[in-house]
Amino acid sequence: MPTTAPGEDRTALVVEDDEDIRELIKFTLSTQGFAVTAVDSGTAGVDAVRSLDPDLVTLDLGLPGIDGMEVCRRMREITDAYIVMITARDDEVERLIGLETGADDFIAKPFSPRELKARVNAMFRRPRRGPAIAEPAAVGPNDHEILRHGSLSVDVDGRRAFQEESELSLTRTEFDLLTELMRTPARVWSREALLRAVWDTEWATDTHLVEVHIGNLRRKLGEGSGAKLIRTVRGVGYRMESPV
Template sequence: MSTSSGEDRKALVVEDDEDIRSLIEFTLSTQGFSVMTVDSGLAGVDAVRDHDPDLVTLDLGLPGIDGIEACRRIREISDAYVVMITARDDEVEKLIGLETGADDFLSKPFSPRELKARVNAMFRRPRRGPQTVAVPVNNHVAAEPEHEVLRHGTLTVDVDGRRAFQDDSELTLTRTEFDLLTELMRTPARVWTREALLRSVWDTEWATDTHLVEVHIGNLRRKLGEGPGAAKLIRTVRGVGYRMEAPS
C-alpha cells in the first residue's frame, strides 16, 4: 500500500494497473484527498476496514476477488462513496456493480476532469452525521431543533443527522440511497423523472445514464421491504419516473 498526503478527506484507490492507479492517485490528491493505493480486491477490503476512507475507486477487473465481490464486502463495513471503474463497456456488469452498492461508475479511458467532476459532485452532499444526533422515540425521531425531519407514513428521515427509520427500525442506506429517499420525501406529490433525479442527486453534467437511478431505486425499495405483494412506498409512474405513494 502507498499513501500520498492530502487534507481532511481520505480516498482509497483499488487498481491493479500501475499507470491508471498513479493517475487516479494524483488526480484525487490535487482535490485535497489523502490517498492510499492497493492493487487487489482483498487488499482493498482490508484497507477499508483499517482506514475508513471517505471515497473508494474500485476497478472491476481485479486479481483475486473482482471489483463486484470487493464492493459487496466493502458495503458490509463502510458507507464510503464507491466509484467503480471498468475497462469493459458491459451494461450487465455495470448494473451488477451498482446493485452491490457502488454509487457511480466510470468507463476506461476517462479523463481526470471527469473523475474530478464526479467526485466533487458526491462530496457536495453531506456525509452521515453523528450517531447521537437523532433517536427513534415512539415511532418518531427526536432531533435537534434545527434539524430538517421528514415524515411519510411509517418513514421518518432526519436529513441533517443522515438517519432514516421505518417504524422503530433504522434503515441501513448508502449515501446515494439516502439522498434519493430524501428528494422523494421532500416533494411527495411530485413525479420525478429519472433525468431530474439524476441531476438533483448526482449533481454533475457527467452523469447521464438513467440506469444509475433505476438500480438505486430498486435497492432502496428492497430495503424498504417492497417485495412481491408488499405495499409500494415508491411508485413507478410509467413512462415518466417515480413518486412517493400516499400513505394508506
C-alpha cells in the same frame, strides 16, 4: 505498499491492479485535496477500508483473485464511503450488477481525469433543497430536520432512516435519493431531475444510475411484500405513493 499524501482532510482509497491507471487516479484525486492511499488487490482494499475509513473509494472491477464486485460487497458491510466502480467492460449488465453491490457510481475505461474529477465533485456536492414537510418525529433531536411519510421517517441531519421502529441500512446515495423524494412526496421526479438533485449531473447516459438505486431502495423498503412506497409514473419518473 500503500502510499498516502499527507496533510489533506478528505481521504480516498484507490484499488487498482494496473500501475499506470492507479497512479493516474491517485494523482487526479490528490489534486482535489484528498489524502490518497493506493493498493493493488481486493484483499488489501478491504483491509485498507477497515483501517483508514476513507471518504471515497475507487474500485477496479477486474481485480485478480477477489473481483471488484465481491470486494464492493465486503466493503459495504463496513463503510458508507462513496464507491466509484471502474471497469474496462462497458456493457449494461456489468454496470447494473456493479451498482447493485453498493457502488455509488460507475466509470468505464478509458476515462479522462476531467471526467473522474467531475464525478467525484458531484458526489461531494450533494445539495439539500426545500423545507421539512413535517414536524419533528421521535427518531431524532428536536433541532434536526425530520421528514415523515406514512411508516417512513428520515432524520436528515442525523442521516438516519426508519420504517416503523426499524432503522434502514441505506448507502449514502440511497439515503439522499429517499430524502429528495420525501421532501416533495406529491412531485413526479423525472430521472434527469433526480440526477441533478442527487448526483448533481445532467449526463443523459447516467439515468440508469437512478433506475438501479430506486430498485435497491425499493428492496430495502420491503416493497416485495407490502404496499409500494415509490411509484413509477410511466414515461416520466417516480414519486412517493400516498400512505394508506
